[in-house]
Amino acid sequence: MVQILVDNNIIEAENGANLLQTCLENGIYIPNLCYLNDSQEPFAACRLCFVEIDGHPVAACTQKVSEGLQVQTDTSAVRSLQKTAFRLLLSVHEIKCKECSANKRCDLQRIAKFLKVGLKPKGLEIRLKDPGLDSGHPYLIVDQNRCVLCGKCVQVCLQKHGHSYLTFAKRGFDTVISGYIEPDDIPLTFSGCTLCIDICPVMAISLKEGIKS
Ligand code: FES
Structure with missing residues (x-):
């Protein structure tokens, strides 16, 4: 000590x-x-x-x-x-x-x-960004005008799964957390993991309608 x-x-x-x-x-x-x-x-x-x-x-x-x-x-x-x-x-x-x-x-x-x-x-x-809502991820919606780009969602996902299903995209003012992932990487069924939603300090990530945690 x-x-x-x-x-x-x-x-x-x-x-x-x-x-x-x-x-x-x-x-x-x-x-x-x-x-x-x-x-x-x-x-x-x-x-x-x-x-x-x-x-x-x-x-x-x-x-x-x-x-x-x-x-x-x-x-x-x-x-x-x-x-x-x-x-x-x-x-x-x-x-x-x-x-x-x-x-x-x-x-x-x-x-x-x-x-x-x-x-x-x-x-x-x-x-503000336009469009504000990114629904490119199969299970999640990211509100880009609420997101503060802290990257916690990317970090926890990487820690938990060894591969992040969210990532930073674009540059400068246009930088966003993107839910876009390669089609081959998309898990066929939602695993139930909501770490990225839970860790977000401003609740910028939510589950799409109909997806149950
Ligand atoms: S730069 Fe230290 S907590 Fe964000």
Whole structure:
């Protein structure tokens, strides 16, 4: 075990443990969307989990714990980076909380509250994808304007099945989680696995009508 200092709190952790996970397990919340517990290779896509180490911004999910590490999670520079990353996410997200199945269970709502950022920040130009719904997968529908591209669905599917039935497609603003898979790869019957649906922090994935979990 080693000792680290996070915002003046001494924390004990395994040498080499993931910093983000260590902080969360010790009651220090750092906004995050894309980190999966015990991930060997963190995806680090959302850029929300910035902390400050030696005066430099570091994505906490990519940092390993080591003896004497000193971390600050609440400096003005950290909050500014987190708010900027969060606003970028919101600029491509359809905000219709009252009609959304994730309402009150949505990680975006939690992070907005934590960072004290409105879900509809002033002066933010919203760009949505058209079409918003992708029904290319045989069993799933992906709402592209709800999806935050955290990639958790791809990661859990890969971990569970050794092959992901969802993938990233296209580039830049057009990047989407695609349900398209090669016809030969389509399982003939739905396996009942809903890990991708369960892990989604904004409930952007759902089963097609008539498919029972
Ligand atoms: S949780 Fe670290 S970049 Fe997303």
